[in-house]
Amino acid sequence: MxxxxxxxxxxxxxxxxxxxxxxxxxxxxxxxxxTKPSQANQDAFNRAVEEIAHISRHLLEDLVTTAPPKNREVEAEKAKARSAKRFAAA
Structure with a gap:
């Protein structure tokens, strides 16, 4: 997951x-x-998602780095290459 x-x-x-x-x-x-909570747990599940998203946004805003920003397309290509290598037929 x-x-x-x-x-x-x-x-x-x-x-x-x-x-x-x-x-x-x-x-x-x-x-x-x-992956899909019961009706009895739906409110708690949704509340947890919203709270974690909220605090994650704060974390992302507060993190500091001196590294240059990454490019999404380049990182996606790197991930595809790693996946192809990992799952290549041996």
């Missing part, structure tokens, strides 16, 4: 609210062990 959580820090343009929310959703799914 957590393979969909990607690094969001130090990209230009900065991570969108949708990206932060998607990462928070994947995190909550992982720690709860549920």
């Amino acid at each position: 957590c393979r969909n959580i990607h690094q969001l820090h130090n990209f230009e343009p900065a991570a969108t609210d949708d990206e932060v929310h998607a990462a928070a959703l994947q995190f909550v799914r992982k720690i709860s062990g549920s």
Whole structure:
């Protein structure tokens, strides 16, 4: 489940609210062990996603780095290359 959580820090343009929310959703799914909570747990699940997204946004805003911002397309190509190498037929 957590393979969909990607690094969001130090990209230009900065991570969108949708990206932060998607990462928070994947995190909550992982720690709860549920991709779709029951109706009894839906409110707690949604609240956790919103709170984690909120604090994640603050974290991203507060982090400081001297490294140049990363390019999303370049990083995606690197990830594809790693995946192709990892899953290449042996």
